[in-house]
Amino acid sequence: MADHYVYVLRCADDTLYTGYTTDVDRRVAEHDSGEGAKYTRGRTPVELVHVESFASRSAAMSREHEIKQLSRSGKESLVSE
Template identity: 80%
Template sequence: MHYVYILRCADDTLYTGYTTDVERRVSEHGAGEGAKYTRGRTPVELVHTEAYEDRSTAMRREYEIKQLSRARKERLVGDAEW
C-alpha cells in the first residue's frame, strides 16, 4: 500500500508527505531525520492518512493536498475518522 499523510508540527503547521510505511516515516520525522521542513518543528503528530493501491495515485493526491489552502487542510484533518 501507498499512503499520503499529514503531520501537525510543534509550531502548529501542517506537513503533507507520501510513504509506504507510515509508522516508520512518522518515527523518522519525530527523530529529526525526516524532511528538512519537519526537522526543526518536532515533535510531530500524525493527524491524517489516506491509503492507495498504487504509487502514482498516492503521489497525485499528495500534490492535490499540498495545493490546498490552510483552511481546507484543517477541514480535511478535522473530517478524518480515527
C-alpha cells in the same frame, strides 16, 4: 491492497506537513527523530493527524499534490474530518 500512503502531520509550531510513504509508522518516527524532511526537522514533535491509503504510487502521489495545493483552511478541514 493498499501499500502507498499520503499523510498529514501537525508540527510543534502548529503547521501542517504533507508527505508520501509506504510505511506510515516508520516515516512518522523518522520525522520525530529529526531524520525526516528538512521542513519538519526544527518542528518536532510531530503528530499524525490524517492518513489516506492507495493501491498505486501514482494515485498516492497525485493525492499528495492535491493536498499540498489546498489552502491552510482546506487542510484544516481535511484533518478535522
